[in-house]
Amino acid sequence: MAAASLLSLSLPKPTILIPKSTASTITTPSVTTFTETLDQKFGRKGIKFSEFDGTQIAELTVRNGSSLKLQLNNAHVTSYKPKVNWKDNDGFEEVLYTTSAAKGGIGLVINYADDNSTSKGVDLSEWIVKDADSDSIDALQVELSCTTSGTLDITYVISLYALSMATAVIIKNNGRKPVDLKTAILSHLKSKNRGGTAIQGLQGCKYCTQPPLTSQFEILSPSEAVKPEDPAWFSLGWEPEKKGGVWSVQDLPLTILKHKVSRVYGAPLEERLKEFYNTPPSKYETIDQGRELFFRVVRMGFEEIYVSSPGSVSEKYGEEYFICTGPATMLAPITIEPGEEWRGAQVIEHDNL
Numbered sequence: 001m002a003a004a005s006l007l008s009l010s011l012p013k014p015t016i017l018i019p020k021s022t023a024s025t026i027t028t029p030s031v032t033t034f035t036e037t038l039d040q041k042f043g044r045k046g047i048k049f050s051e052f053d054g055t056q057i058a059e060l061t062v063r064n065g066s067s068l069k070l071q072l073n074n075a076h077v078t079s080y081k082p083k084v085n086w087k088d089n090d091g092f093e094e095v096l097y098t099t100s101a102a103k104g105g106i107g108l109v110i111n112y113a114d115d116n117s118t119s120k121g122v123d124l125s126e127w128i129v130k131d132a133d134s135d136s137i138d139a140l141q142v143e144l145s146c147t148t149s150g151t152l153d154i155t156y157v158i159s160l161y162a163l164s165m166a167t168a169v170i171i172k173n174n175g176r177k178p179v180d181l182k183t184a185i186l187s188h189l190k191s192k193n194r195g196g197t198a199i200q201g202l203q204g205c206k207y208c209t210q211p212p213l214t215s216q217f218e219i220l221s222p223s224e225a226v227k228p229e230d231p232a233w234f235s236l237g238w239e240p241e242k243k244g245g246v247w248s249v250q251d252l253p254l255t256i257l258k259h260k261v262s263r264v265y266g267a268p269l270e271e272r273l274k275e276f277y278n279t280p281p282s283k284y285e286t287i288d289q290g291r292e293l294f295f296r297v298v299r300m301g302f303e304e305i306y307v308s309s310p311g312s313v314s315e316k317y318g319e320e321y322f323i324c325t326g327p328a329t330m331l332a333p334i335t336i337e338p339g340e341e342w343r344g345a346q347v348i349e350h351d352n353l
Contacts, residue, residue, distance in 0.1 A: 042132035046140045058129070060140045060160040065092060068160050075127045075144050075156050076217060077106035080165055084293060084352040093293060095348070097190040097322035099219060104188035104322065106346075107217030108156055108169055110149075113180035113333035121214065122181070123148040130155065138162060151175030153341075164349035168300075172341035179336050184213055184306055184328035185346040187297070191321040192290025194314070199255040199307060199325070201284030202265055208247045210264040212306060213330060219317065220310055220324070225262040229311045254287070257323050260311030264330055266304035272332060280305045286325065293352055299327030301344030306330065 038049040038056070048059045049072075061067040069079040078098045085091045098105040110122040124146055131143040139161050146154040153172040159165065173179050191197040211222030228240060241261055242248060247268055271277040283298045284305065299305060306328040314321050327346050336342050 038129055042129055042142075044132065044134050046134055046137040047132055047142065058142050060142065060158075061137075062140060062160055062162050063137045064162045066160065066162055067092075068158070068165055070142060070158055071102070072127060072129060072144070074125065074216065075108055075146075075158075076102065077158060077165075077167065078102060079105070080348070082163065082165075082350060082352075084350065086353065093291060094190060095295065097188040097219075097320065099317060103217055103219045104324075105217060106167060106185065106187045106326075107215055108167070108183075108185055109213045109215040109217075110152075110154070110169075110171070110181055110183045111213050113182050122152060122154075123150065124154070124216075127156070152179065163351065163353070164347055166345060166347045168343070168345035170341055170343050171336060173336040173338055176338055178338065180333040181336065181342075182213055182328075182330050182333050183344065184302070184326055184330065185344070186212065186215065186217070186306065186324055186326045186328075187346070187348065188217075188219060188322050188324050189286055189288075189295070191288040191323065194258045194311075194321045196287070196289030197257045197309065197321055197323060198287040198289070199257065199284055199323075200253060200287055201281055202250045202255055202305070202307075203253045204278075205250045205265045205280050205305075206247050206268060206278070207250060207263045207265045207307075208268075209241045209244045209262060210306070210330060211244075211262055212308060212324065213328070219322070220308070220313065224313070225260075225308050225310075227260075229260045229313075255307065257307070257309035258311070260309060260313065262308040264304050264306055264328065266331060269332055279303070286323065293350070295348055295350045297325060297327075298347035298349065299344075300346075301342070302327035302329050302346075303332065304328045304330055 046061050050057050056072040058070045058072055064083045066082040070077050080095045081092045083091050084093045096105050112121055126148045127144040127146050130145040133141045141159045144156045151174045153174050155170040157168045167185055211226045214222055265280045267277045283296050286295045306326055308324045334342050
């Protein structure tokens with residue numbers, strides 16, 4: 001099955017592009033000719049390869065001006081600026097929160113289920129460009145392949161459209177033994193202020209306090225994400241997060257993210273043993289009331305949804321607020337048998353225009 005066939009199930013129009021298969025291994029050229037070679041092989045209208053401070057970057061721009069930036073060496077999406085209003089020059093807004101140290105943005109996280117350390121996890125430190133494709137200049141796509149993941153064959157496909165972007169992962173086990181993985185696509189989304197930040201669409205879902213997966217892109221470490229907030233910042237009606245392993249139900253239509261939370265929305269493990277059980281919705285909306293922007297996050301393949309907000313800790317990183325969210329499989333690891341593959345994807349879409 002083609003690498004992007006997963007996306008064709010429910011991605012927004014236009015039709016998803018199918019990357020061309022690549023039988024031969026791509027040899028990474030020297031730094032001095034790296035971007036020039038990429039442009040010769042994969043460059044086309046709307047897809048540009050460049051270098052900044054020794055980091056190779058792919059820049060994608062579709063016809064209406066929506067754009068994204070992707071660091072090639074670590075598959076890190078550091079910028080997504082869609083057109084969100086009809087103004088000619090300033091109709092674009094940065095969606096992602098990325099620090100000067102290149103933390104945040106959108107990152108793919110894959111950890112072995114029996115290991116919580118970054119040193120022994122799946123090594124995602126080096127990627128190569130495997131293919132690129134376009135449909136006119138209304139849909140663009142770059143396909144990356146990880147060269148440092150051992151017996152795992154990992155393909156990561158980043159797509160840009162006029163009103164959406166998508167990131168999809170395909171993991172194949174080329175080893176002789178099954179592998180158990182915890183994985184997520186975590187997006188750090190920018191918001192103008194704390195009080196106007198929320199998520200809509202999770203009413204009725206069960207959740208529990210859970211630290212995020214360890215990642216090279218994390219702004220808050222797992223321990224910092226679940227550390228109780230300073231009592232000096234408590235406000236009327238605020239209740240502290242429950243301890244890990246204690247399940248609650250989202251009663252209200254809005255999940256207010258003014259204070260610190262770190263949650264997994266999904267079904268408790270004991271419920272998953274039943275023939276039928278409730279799963280989180282396939283999509284939900286992030287709300288940035290300060291900028292009057294709404295974005296839908298769509299999950300495919302993943303069993304859970306991760307949501308976190310930094311609360312008062314955000315002031316360490318600047319005036320703007322941010323949240324971290326995305327599809328995840330954290331509580332019950334996925335098992336990939338030898339010769340088999342697993343697929344998952346996230347789409348961020350909007351109709352702010």
